[in-house]
Amino acid sequence: MSYSGVKEGGCQCGRVRYRVDVEGAEAYLCHCRMCQKATGGFAAAFVQVEDNHLTWESQPDWYDSSPIAQRPFCKHCGTPLGFRFKDGKGQDLTVGSFDDPSDFVPIAHAGAEGLHEAWIDLRALPRQRSEDTKSVADRWHQAGLEVPE
Helix, strand or coil: CCECCEEEEECCCCCCEEEEECECCEEEEECCHHHHHHHCCCCEEEEEECHHHEEEEECCEEEECCCCEEEEECCCCCCECEEEECCCCCEEEEHHHECCCCCCCEEEEECHHHCCHHHCCCCCCCCCCHHHCHHHHHHHHHCCCCCCC
């Protein structure tokens, strides 16, 4: 599945922002151990975009994660923002860093050598919304705020 149009995103604290034309972009999950460690998750959810379609409205910080790749992130809030090869051929943005990631649907699993099958099909697990989780909701309310979406 590919997409079209301009989408925006950034880090949790708002210091780093980007705009990207997602024409021809593809979403996928990377399960390699480096992506697992870089994101702290069972996989990294990425959208692969064209380098010339991406504009950083405020610059991210960069981590040389291997001899062949770098990862943009925000040093203030820690948000992982993506992945790119050092040779300049390939740029991925983390799905969760988009302001509205709801359009993206993964088309493939990359780094399948690190794939944890138990984390793939989770439809049978019970679901609970944050606002219905008393320990979470109470803390937000004590801070004088509503539970964010």
